[in-house]
Amino acid sequence: MSERDLQDAATSLESVLEDRRIPEDVREQLAGEFEQLQAMIDKLRRGDLHIAVLGRVSVGKSSLLNALLGEPLFEVGPLHGVTRTTTIARWEDRDCGGVHLIDTPGINELDGEAREQLAADVATRADLILFVVEGDLTASEGAMLDDVLQRRPPVVLVLNKADRYTSSERDLLLEALRGHVTPRIRGENVLAAAAAPAPQRVLIQREDGSESWSERAREPELDVLRERIWDILEREGKTFAAVNAAIFAGEVSDQVARRVAEARRLIAEKLVRTYCITKGVAVGLNPVPVADLLAAAAIDVALVVHLSEVYGLPMTRRESGKLIATIAAQLAALLGTVWGIHLASSALKGLSAGLSTALTAGAQGALAYYATYLVGKAAEEYLVNGKSWGPDGPKRMVRNILERVDRESMLADARAEILARLKISS
Numbered sequence: 166m167s168e169r170d171l172q173d174a175a176t177s178l179e180s181v182l183e184d185r186r187i188p189e190d191v192r193e194q195l196a197g198e199f200e201q202l203q204a205m206i207d208k209l210r211r212g213d214l215h216i217a218v219l220g221r222v223s224v225g226k227s228s229l230l231n232a233l234l235g236e237p238l239f240e241v242g243p244l245h246g247v248t249r250t251t252t253i254a255r256w257e258d259r260d261c262g263g264v265h266l267i268d269t270p271g272i273n274e275l276d277g278e279a280r281e282q283l284a285a286d287v288a289t290r291a292d293l294i295l296f297v298v299e300g301d302l303t304a305s306e307g308a309m310l311d312d313v314l315q316r317r318p319p320v321v322l323v324l325n326k327a328d329r330y331t332s333s334e335r336d337l338l339l340e341a342l343r344g345h346v347t348p349r350i351r352g353e354n355v356l357a358a359a360a361a362p363a364p365q366r367v368l369i370q371r372e373d374g375s376e377s378w379s380e381r382a383r384e385p386e387l388d389v390l391r392e393r394i395w396d397i398l399e400r401e402g403k404t405f406a407a408v409n410a411a412i413f414a415g416e417v418s419d420q421v422a423r424r425v426a427e428a429r430r431l432i433a434e435k436l437v438r439t440y441c442i443t444k445g446v447a448v449g450l451n452p453v454p455v456a457d458l459l460a461a462a463a464i465d466v467a468l469v470v471h472l473s474e475v476y477g478l479p480m481t482r483r484e485s486g487k488l489i490a491t492i493a494a495q496l497a498a499l500l501g502t503v504w505g506i507h508l509a510s511s512a513l514k515g516l517s518a519g520l521s522t523a524l525t526a527g528a529q530g531a532l533a534y535y536a537t538y539l540v541g542k543a544a545e546e547y548l549v550n551g552k553s554w555g556p557d558g559p560k561r562m563v564r565n566i567l568e569r570v571d572r573e574s575m576l577a578d579a580r581a582e583i584l585a586r587l588k589i590s591s
Contacts, residue, residue: 174407175209178202178414181421186477191424198417201290205410214264214402216256216394217287219313220297221306222271225325229297229360230254230266232385233394239268264398267291272309292405293319293397295390299326301338302345314349319397319405322350323390327357328383356393359386426549432475437541440468441534445583449530461533465489468537469544476548485544492543495563496536527584534579535572542566 182202192199208215218226227239238254257264269287287294296310313320322342327335335357343355364380371377444464469485480488543563547554554562 171209171212171403171407174410175206178206178410181414181418187421188428191421194424195420198420202417205413209410214292214398214406215267215290216293217267217269217291218295218297219269219287224297224299225360226297227268229325230268232360232387272305292402292409295321295323297323297325301341320350321393322346322355324357325360328359328362356389358390429475433472433545436471437538440464441537442582444537445530445534445579446586448533449583449587465537465540468541472544473548478548478552488544489540491559492540495560496539499564499567527580530583531576531580535575539566
């Protein structure tokens with residue numbers, strides 16, 4: 166993969182970051198993700214590569230990074246779990262950018278949710294992960310490794326503190342580790358290292374013939390690991406960086422889509438309820454049957470026009486009327502009795518010259534409320550599907566909505582609210 170591919174990946178991320186269609190409140194909700202997006206863009210523009218280390222407390226993660234760096238930039242110590250936060254240091258400069266090492270907290274100090282979040286964060290930032298163990302995989306290590314591998318970054322499994330084992334013991338451990346992770350991690354990416362080998366005891370013989378024991382510091386055993394890291398980065402580092410960027414951009418886009426959809430759903434729900442009560446009260450107050458029906462139609466059309474604007478698919482009043490006609494036809498077929506009661510109640514109001522309003526307004530208003538709710542929900546699903554009824558057509562969609570709505574409960578609640586409003590009006 167070329168530098169051009171990295172720059173193209175950065176441009177793709179920028180298109181997500183600069184999308185003007187994303188509402189400001191959604192940007193605020195995803196502020197952390199957008200900050201990571203900007204950091205990834207900057208990383209791609211510079212051509213940087215990131216290597217993160219993961220593992221349990223005290224397996225020698227920080228010591229391993231310090232040994233690779235050749236200087237003690239990452240904190241180590243005798244206390245259990247010295248590393249509390251994620252830290253980063255520059256390792257090497259390259260013609261096209263730099264290679265950075267990232268240290269992380271021990272995974273066995275985190276609960277399941279925090280561990281999963283750490284895996285997501287590290288996989289987002291890192292182009293290569295060094296997963297460090299000091300023996301065979303434990304349950305917590307296996308769970309964390311699964312979380313990481315599901316996110317598809319390349320992983321090198323490092324058996325640190327290998328100086329503790331004999332050559333045969335080391336070989337058996339590496340064979341066991343490869344058995345656990347093959348084929349998810351390639352065999353050559355499971356290897357041994359010793360970041361801070363224990364001092365070597367040596368016998369010192371003096372000229373006078375006396376002897377004494379002393380300890381001699383040993384150099385870290387990292388040649389195989391260092392060679393493997395650079396081989397991976399030189400052959401595939403840019404590819405991993407671009408792929409990680411694309412995956413993260415997709416995740417952010419999905420989150421944006423979910424947040425926008427949820428925001429639209431909440432707005433649409435309030436909108437439908439507002440039009441329902443408006444229509445219910447209007448029908449309840451109006452004693453003239455024809456005016457009832459005209460008012461009902463006008464309110465439903467206005468509702469659909471408003472919903473189409475919420476979902477970014479504007480419809481004219483003519484288009485909205487056609488959509489309502491389709492919905493009404495399906496409702497009439499499925500709820501003929503309800504619509505018959507609606508018409509009878511309207512006729513009763515007309516015959517009584519309005520004197521029966523107190524008796525019929527609540528019932529008819531509730532039916533009007535219910536009808537508009539069904540129209541609104543059907544129109545909303547039609548818009549969510551991109552102005553489509555889906556493969557099963559309008560009848561199936563309307564039937565699904567009816568099955569989800571508790572009609573009797575809604576009618577009772579609507580009637581009570583409408584009567585309360587009518588009392589206030591009177």
